[in-house]
Amino acid sequence: MIRQRILVLTFAGTLFGLCCILLAHAGMPQSAGAISDIDPHTAFGSKTAPVVMEVFSDFQCPACKTLYTGTNRQLMDNYVSTGKVYLIHRDFPLPMHAHSRIAARYGRAAAQIGKFEPVEQVLFQNQEKWEQSGDVDGTVASVLSAADMAKVRALVKGGTLEAGIDKDYALGQAYHVNQTPTSIIHSRGQTFPVVGVVSYDILHNFLDQLLSQK
Amino acid sequence: MMQSSPFNLRRALILIGRFVLGGIFLYAGYAKIFLPNMNPHPPIKIALSLFAMQVDSYQMLPPWAVNFVAHTLPFAEIALGLLLLIGWQLRIWGTLTSLIILGFFAAVVRSYALGLQINCGCFANPEPLTISTVFRDGLLAALALVMTVFAFIEARKPHSWSAPEKA
Numbered sequence: 001m002i003r004q005r006i007l008v009l010t011f012a013g014t015l016f017g018l019c020c021i022l023l024a025h026a027g028m029p030q031s032a033g034a035i036s037d038i039d040p041h042t043a044f045g046s047k048t049a050p051v052v053m054e055v056f057s058d059f060q061c062p063a064c065k066t067l068y069t070g071t072n073r074q075l076m077d078n079y080v081s082t083g084k085v086y087l088i089h090r091d092f093p094l095p096m097h098a099h100s101r102i103a104a105r106y107g108r109a110a111a112q113i114g115k116f117e118p119v120e121q122v123l124f125q126n127q128e129k130w131e132q133s134g135d136v137d138g139t140v141a142s143v144l145s146a147a148d149m150a151k152v153r154a155l156v157k158g159g160t161l162e163a164g165i166d167k168d169y170a171l172g173q174a175y176h177v178n179q180t181p182t183s184i185i186h187s188r189g190q191t192f193p194v195v196g197v198v199s200y201d202i203l204h205n206f207l208d209q210l211l212s213q214k
Numbered sequence: 215m216m217q218s219s220p221f222n223l224r225r226a227l228i229l230i231g232r233f234v235l236g237g238i239f240l241y242a243g244y245a246k247i248f249l250p251n252m253n254p255h256p257p258i259k260i261a262l263s264l265f266a267m268q269v270d271s272y273q274m275l276p277p278w279a280v281n282f283v284a285h286t287l288p289f290a291e292i293a294l295g296l297l298l299l300i301g302w303q304l305r306i307w308g309t310l311t312s313l314i315i316l317g318f319f320a321a322v323v324r325s326y327a328l329g330l331q332i333n334c335g336c337f338a339n340p341e342p343l344t345i346s347t348v349f350r351d352g353l354l355a356a357l358a359l360v361m362t363v364f365a366f367i368e369a370r371k372p373h374s375w376s377a378p379e380k381a
Contacts, residue, residue, distance in 0.1 A: 063331060176340055179331035190256050192264055193340050196271035196332035202280055206263040213257070 035088075035186055037171060039164060041111035042089040045080035051210050052186040053085055056092040056172045059103035060131055064181045065124045066197045074200045084211055089120065091168040092180050099134050102156075104165050106140045109155035110148075118143045119152075188213060224364040231361025232298045235311055235354065240295030245338040246288035261338070262288070268335030272321055290314075305369060308362035315358045319351040 035052050055072065057064040072087070079085040091108070093100035103123055110119035122143045123130070130139045141149045155161060175184050175193065185192040187210040194203075244250070249261045256264075266284035269275065275283065294314070297307040318336075325332060326348050334343045341347070 061331075178342060189254065190252065190260075192256075193333075194264075194267050194271075195340065195342070196330060197273065198267045198270050199277060199280075201277040202263075202266050202270040205281070206260070206267055209260050209263045213260070 038088055042116055043086060044076060045086045046083040047086055049083055049086040050187060051085045051207060054088045054090050054184045056090045056177045056180055056182045058092055058094050058097060058100045058180040059107065059123045060097035060100035061180045063197050065127050067181045068124045071198060071200045071203055079207060090172060091165045092172045092177060094180060099131065099136055103136050105156045105161045106136055106152060108161040108164055109152040112155055113148055113151050115144060115148055224368055228361050228364050231357050232301055235358055236295045236298030239291045242337055243288040243291030243295060249338055251339050265338065268333060271332040272325055274321060304365045308365050312358040312362045315355045319355045322348050322351045
């Protein structure tokens with residue numbers, strides 16, 4: 001009987017202690033932070049948005065396609081275009097994918113002429129096709145005018161795009177990214193890594209929590 | 215004459231199971247709520263929403279269930295960890311612990327088999343889900359089952375201090 005009472009008291013005491021820690025952490029203030037090395041051609045939204053989201057992505061990765069089509073499109077409509085989230089595309093072409101680096105080059109070239117959004121969309125939406133055929137050029141050409149496509153091809157052949165891709169890759173390694181998609185979310189000096197596909201409903205809850213912080 | 219020895223292999227495994235699983239559960243719950251590896255620590259509601267995204271990345275549950283699991287599991291882990299360490303009503307909490315760990319094991323095996331490139335989310339740190347995660351969870355599930363089965367067997371045996379049965 002006495003042993004049981006001691007056990008119950010120990011349990012209750014520990015729970016009380018945990019509750020005190022919980023209350024102490026509940027209203028903790030956060031500090032602000034800043035992100036460097038942002039290429040404005042591959043970023044969307046307001047630079048002054050309270051939340052910055054860097055998405056390390058590979059155009060040939062099926063999970064990246066799922067994240068893009070299922071989550072990030074809604075994110076663009078509801079958070080990026082309203083100035084709440086600054087969304088940055090980061091290239092992280094995995095060596096296991098034969099065409100992902102060339103796709104990243106086309107993406108970057110399109111970004112330099114202000115056409116990143118349609119090219120990103122067409123590359124993800126037709127991923128299975130160009131993955132089989134290797135025809136990244138033809139896929140990109142289907143959404144650009146002949147003049148724009150000529151500029152893109154010149155940029156891809158120019159070889160100046162590798163540095164940007166390598167810079168993104170190195171940044172990903174600094175964040176310990178080893179799989180795609182990985183989203184690094186920054187808010188008030190905090191950095192939250194999110195690996196894999198996250199549904200819009202769950203991401204939306206998380207972003208609302210970040211945005212409601214005082 | 216004593217009916218059972220005061221300390222045997224079964225009791226040793228029960229004790230090991232209680233302390234290993236209790237410690238792991240306690241730390242796992244604490245890590246998910248307080249994110250000790252993050253500096254400065256975010257508020258608890260944000261930590262739980264972050265955990266919800268890790269649960270969601272397993273692509274097994276609808277959003278309402280993801281939120282339910284994310285907002286209850288860390289607290290359940292702390293409570294179960296404490297109960298295992300204390301050793302009170304071990305058969306009940308051991309059974310519950312075994313069921314939860316078997317659930318984790320099933321989720322990890324499924325994700326690994328599907329080739330999902332995700333983080334385990336076990337201790338709220340960026341730990342990729344690999345074959346070692348599968349083995350680790352399998353070992354923990356085995357330990358939980360052994361501990362629970364032995365707790366039931368030991369509970370049926372008369373204690374060393376109990377009076378001998380009359381013939």
